[in-house]
Amino acid sequence: MAKKVVATLKKEGGVTYAKVIRAVKSEKTGAYSFKEEMVPTPMVQETLKK
Structure with a gap:
């Protein structure tokens, strides 16, 4: 399924x-997590300014 998604994006x-x-x-624990979009x-640039 991943290959199909990549193929349609290209x-x-x-x-x-x-x-x-x-x-x-995280405000609660202070640990970092990563958000992918x-x-x-x-x-x-607009997305990074948020």
Whole structure:
């Protein structure tokens, strides 16, 4: 199934995507966890500003 998803994201002429991985600190424990998102390439800077 993963191969099918990757193949559809790489279609020619379609929207290009970027994987954004952010470290998020837990207020409760102080430990870091990682949040992954797939966003269209033009929206990467907006996503990182959040």
